[in-house]
Amino acid sequence: MTCQFSIKTFDELTSVDLYHILKARSQVFVVEQNCAYQDMDEVDFDCLHLVAHKDEALVGYCRIIAPESSTSAANTLPMPRIGRVLVLPKYRGEGLARQIMTHAIKHCRKKYGKKPIAISAQTYLLNFYESLGFVRASEFYLTDGLEHVDMVLPIIKKSKAKNLKLGGSEGSGFATKLLSFLLLILSLMFIAGLIYLMT
Incomplete structure (x- = not known):
């Protein structure tokens, strides 16, 4: 689906913008989820x-909370939060x-x-947020009768990012060393066999 996206501060929202945002949030989080x-x-x-x-027409929404305004039960570091995600x-x-x-x-x-x-995710969406790179940062808990879990999208270090781009993983360094060692052993055995045949 092709959509247009806009990001506004509260003061930049028009009264019509605010009406549609609050209507959508009420429709999804209050009425639909009972x-x-x-x-x-x-x-x-x-x-x-x-x-x-x-x-x-508004078809989806979320809000972004600045690190200074955000506290996470999972981490005391100030970090931005994404919330009220809806379609x-x-x-x-x-x-x-x-x-x-x-x-x-x-x-x-x-x-x-x-x-x-950071996000506070409803647990039925756990797999969706994990597919975006978020990891669990708390046990399950109830908020307004709905099961939630704190999740965090960590920063990927450059070395890990390079491995991911090359199709590798954290274990690929070990696998490369193991293969190199096996090739060395085979080469030495081959040379030893040649020497044996020549004598």
Whole structure:
């Protein structure tokens, strides 16, 4: 699905923007999930609001919380958080949630530098967030009656990133050394066999 993405501070949102954001959040997190809780909170004032539009209609959303405003139970380091991730039901199954998260992650990296990124994920979405590189950082816990888990997207070190680009893994260094050692042994055995045959 092709969408347009916008990121605005709370003060940059128009009243129409805010209406559609709060309507979508209420539709997904309160009505659809049958969870009576106070969605609107003071955090919204300090967030960046990422909206996915299709033909000018809101189809998906998330908010980005700055590291200074964010605390994580899993880590005491200040890190940005992504929250309230949603895709309206009509637009699900087309990869839009992945696009939203990818945009949010890129924006966090650009705005806040190389810091881990935290989320509080509903546990039924654990595999989705793991596919984006997030790792579990807590035990499961209940928030407003729904099971959640803290997750963190760590920073990949350059050496690991090089291995990943080359199709290797952390164990590939060991495998290379083992193969080199075996080739050396075979070469020595071959030379020893030649010497034996010549004498």
